[in-house]
Amino acid sequence: MSLQETKDHLIQLLADPDNKVIALSGKWGTGKSHLWREVQAASTDETTKGALYVSLFGLSDIDQLKRKLIESVVPVAESHPGLWDGAKRTMNSGIKVLESFHKGFGALSDLSLLLAPAMLREKMIVIDDIERKHEKLSVDEVMGFIDQYSQQYGSRFVLILNSDQLAQRPVWDTLREKVIDQEIRLLTTPEEAFEIAIKIAPSPYSAQIKKAAGTCGLTNIRVVQRVIRSVNRILGERNLADAILVRVVPSIVLLTAINYKGIDDGPDFQFVLAIGSASDIADLIPNKDKKPTAEDNRRARWRLLLRELNITRCDEFETLVVQFLESGQFDASKVTAIIDHYVAETDKMEAHHKANKLLDRLYWDHRAEEADLVAQAEKLVSVAHLLHAYTVTDLDKALTQLAGGGAIGQKIVQTWIAAFLAGQPEIDHDAPYRRPVHPDIINAISAIKTRTQAKTTVFDACIHIIKHSGWGTLQEVVMKNATVEDFESTIKGLAVDDFAVFVRRMLEIRLQRESYIAHFGSAADHFVEACRNIVNDPHSGRLGSLVKRLFDEVNLGAELTPQANPAGAGIDTSATA
Numbered sequence: 001m002s003l004q005e006t007k008d009h010l011i012q013l014l015a016d017p018d019n020k021v022i023a024l025s026g027k028w029g030t031g032k033s034h035l036w037r038e039v040q041a042a043s044t045d046e047t048t049k050g051a052l053y054v055s056l057f058g059l060s061d062i063d064q065l066k067r068k069l070i071e072s073v074v075p076v077a078e079s080h081p082g083l084w085d086g087a088k089r090t091m092n093s094g095i096k097v098l099e100s101f102h103k104g105f106g107a108l109s110d111l112s113l114l115l116a117p118a119m120l121r122e123k124m125i126v127i128d129d130i131e132r133k134h135e136k137l138s139v140d141e142v143m144g145f146i147d148q149y150s151q152q153y154g155s156r157f158v159l160i161l162n163s164d165q166l167a168q169r170p171v172w173d174t175l176r177e178k179v180i181d182q183e184i185r186l187l188t189t190p191e192e193a194f195e196i197a198i199k200i201a202p203s204p205y206s207a208q209i210k211k212a213a214g215t216c217g218l219t220n221i222r223v224v225q226r227v228i229r230s231v232n233r234i235l236g237e238r239n240l241a242d243a244i245l246v247r248v249v250p251s252i253v254l255l256t257a258i259n260y261k262g263i264d265d266g267p268d269f270q271f272v273l274a275i276g277s278a279s280d281i282a283d284l285i286p287n288k289d290k291k292p293t294a295e296d297n298r299r300a301r302w303r304l305l306l307r308e309l310n311i312t313r314c315d316e317f318e319t320l321v322v323q324f325l326e327s328g329q330f331d332a333s334k335v336t337a338i339i340d341h342y343v344a345e346t347d348k349m350e351a352h353h354k355a356n357k358l359l360d361r362l363y364w365d366h367r368a369e370e371a372d373l374v375a376q377a378e379k380l381v382s383v384a385h386l387l388h389a390y391t392v393t394d395l396d397k398a399l400t401q402l403a404g405g406g407a408i409g410q411k412i413v414q415t416w417i418a419a420f421l422a423g424q425p426e427i428d429h430d431a432p433y434r435r436p437v438h439p440d441i442i443n444a445i446s447a448i449k450t451r452t453q454a455k456t457t458v459f460d461a462c463i464h465i466i467k468h469s470g471w472g473t474l475q476e477v478v479m480k481n482a483t484v485e486d487f488e489s490t491i492k493g494l495a496v497d498d499f500a501v502f503v504r505r506m507l508e509i510r511l512q513r514e515s516y517i518a519h520f521g522s523a524a525d526h527f528v529e530a531c532r533n534i535v536n537d538p539h540s541g542r543l544g545s546l547v548k549r550l551f552d553e554v555n556l557g558a559e560l561t562p563q564a565n566p567a568g569a570g571i572d573t574s575a576t577a
Contacts (some may be wrong), residue, residue, distance in 0.1 A: 002194040003031055009184050010039055014048055014158075019181045020150040025161040027184030029220035031196055032160045033128060035186065051124035051158070060134035062141050066116045066432060067183055073119060093109040131162050147179050188221070190214040197224035203232050206247045212253035216263055225263035228255040234321065244342045246356075250309040251318050259325040267302040269322050275306055276313030276390075276435075294406045306365070310356045312390075337377035351386035354379070362398040370402045377408045384412045385419030392416045393438040416521045458482040459490050459498065462505050471519070480521035487530035492543065503547070507554055528559050535560045 006024075014020050026034050043049050054068045091292060130142065149155040161186070183184055194210050216226050228466050229254050240248075255272060257263050292300075306312070317338050342349055358376050362366055377399055384392060396413050399405030417440060461478040465471045470477075487506075494502055509516050510524040515525070531551065535544045551557045 001041075003035060003186065006040060006184055006186045007035055010035070011043075013182050014039070014043070014045070017156075018544075019156075020181045021146060021157045021159065021182075023159045023180045023183040025163040025183060026188070027219065028162040029222040030186055030188040031221050032162075034221070036158065036160065046240075046371070047124050047156070051126050052120075053126045055129040056127060056133040056137070056142070058128040058132070058134055059226055059367045060136040061436055062137070062145050063284040065137075065142075065145065069125065070116060070119055079260055104403060117153050118147075120149060120153060120155050123243055124156045124158065125149070126158045126160065128160040128284050129162075130159065132508055143179050150179075156309065156326075174205065184542060187217045190216075191220045193224050194270040197221050197228060201232070204237065204500045205231050205235060205245060205444065208249040209253060212250040213252075213257075216266075216305070218253075218257055218262050220262050223257060224262045226260050227253050227256045227262070229414060230321075230325070233330060234324065235339075236332070238339065240339070240343070241346055243346065244339070246310065246337070246353050247342060247349055248317060250311055251314070252311060254306075254311065255318065255325060257322050263297065267299075267305070271299070271302055272306065272311070273314050273318055273322065275303075275311060290293050306407075312356075321493045324345055330571060348386040351380070351383040352388070352391065354383070355387055359391075359394055359398065366489060370405070374399070374402055374405045374408055377405065377412070381408065381411045384415035387412075387416065389437055389441050390414070393436060397436075397437055413438050413440055415485045417441060417565050419445055423484065458486050458492065458501055459494065462502055466501065466505055471489070476519050479519070479523040482531045483524060484526045484533070488533055490536060491530060491547070501549055507550065507556070510556065511554060524540055526557075532560045532562070536562055 005047075010022070010024065013022050015463070024036065040048055052069050052072050053112055054072065055066060056065065059065055059068070061085065080197060127142075127146075133142070146157050146159075150157060152328050159180070190213055191210075194213050198206050198210070198223065206228075209228055213224055213227060218227065231249060234252055235248065251272075255269065258266055258269060258272070290526055317335075320331075320334055320338065359382065361376070362373060377395065380387075380395065387395075396409035399409035399412075420441075420446060458478060461471070461475040461482075464475050491499065506524070506527045509520065510528060513524045531547050534540045534549050535551075537544060548560060
């Protein structure tokens with residue numbers, strides 16, 4: 001039952017005096033105690049309004065339970081005096097009788113155990129946190145107390161049970177049949193949980209949080225409160241455009257819910273942070289020879305959740321949120337830098353927001369008219385240059401399934417390509433394709449890459465390797481294609497500072513030829529041959545002497561003699577006879 005339905009049903013059960021023991025069960029944090037307080041506050045029944053409340057958290061014996069109940073009588077008696085007149089008389093007379101025997105009986109703690117039946121007779125008692133009792137207090141003792149006072153003294157009980165945390169389930173199942181008259185299970189909806197939580201922890205981002213929390217199916221009110229506080233802490237009081245909120249709020253909601261275990265069998269941080277990565281895309285490639293495992297099915301379900309949240313890939317923002325959740329430490333300046341970057345690209349964020357809304361309709365909205373979807377897609381042509389190559393590819397693929405959609409999809413692709421060839425958007429030419437990309441886009445990127453390679457010198461490639469302690473496809477291609485003449489002209493044309501950097505790096509590559517040959521081919525040998533030509537050129541002057549000295553310093557001077565041929569470079573071994 002939902003929160004409202006459970007509330008109505010509980011009121012009906014309380015109205016029937018034959019229901020001596022009522023159990024209100026449900027998962028932890030779904031609002032059971034909140035529900036009881038609402039019912040109690042709205043009740044016109046004096047017994048219900050004057051109900052005694054006790055938590056079993058940490059209690060190790062029944063005597064402690066009785067003492068806590070008697071202690072709670074005082075504030076309740078003050079607000080409902082008529083309900084406790086008889087109990088007061090009983091208590092006063094009991095004290096006088098006991099004091100006549102021994103003055104030590106004057107303390108309430110001593111009397112409570114003896115006077116408990118009289119004090120609790122025909123009263124309503126609410127017992128909460130049963131699953132958090134001390135291990136010394138057995139379930140049998142608790143249920144025995146309830147059975148005794150409900151049967152012998154006319155007491156009524158409301159038991160609040162966290163069904164997902166109860167131990168000794170077989171014992172509960174057995175005793176439930178004997179002691180509990182009625183049980184109702186609370187199934188709070190995400191909307192109800194959010195409405196309770198947002199009153200406790202207000203937020204200027206409530207609309208976006210509510211949508212994301214509903215998608216995640218969050219029914220634990222405490223978790224939703226933590227989600228709201230995380231969003232408030234990370235985003236502060238910024239006035240952000242909807243496109244940016246759609247980008248950042250779902251990620252905060254999901255990651256916070258994961259951190260506090262608010263999603264049943266939900267994804268972990270690693271899965272979310274890797275979404276859209278090469279390893280994630282590899283998981284999507286079907287394997288006809290492999291039957292999907294339970295883990296494969298779980299991951300597929302997680303992908304559906306992230307798709308509903310429009311989380312298709314993560315960047316430094318999600319990484320920062322995870323660091324905050326794991327450490328509790330928060331660097332506002334880093335968030336500001338990221339958000340400022342998003343704000344600076346508001347147009348791009350808006351374009352992606354519109355594209356994702358259309359992709360969402362194309363994927364889920366089976367009632368949508370194809371003509372309506374195509375018309376919505378046509379509006380994206382003018383902003384196609386702001387989209388990612390993957391998004392453009394996804395749009396084209398989906399639109400080809402619609403009548404008249406293929407032409408619009410092609411317009412989006414070609415608009416993107418035209419902008420790319422003109423210098424927008426920025427693309428890392430060496431980045432591997434992590435997801436399928438439209439073939440026309442691949443061709444455009446390849447064409448740009450070819451032009452870039454033609455303009456990139458062997459010196460440029462070498463400097464890139466030095467600065468980045470690595471290289472990409474472009475650097476590999478340039479180094480493999482560099483001729484002896486390329487190296488020779490480069491060495492002769494470099495400024496003094498550049499010469500020192502370039503030659504020393506190339507000497508390192510020569511010294512570790514075996515490590516580099518797979519990536520750079522004969523580049524090291526061509527470099528040595530170019531240096532040999534310079535050293536043996538009588539017109540090279542001081543340059544030849546400098547090159548010779550540098551080679552001697554690393555014990556490679558012998559390779560500069562006219563007869564030297566390092567690693568068999570240039571030898572034709574195809575015919576030895």
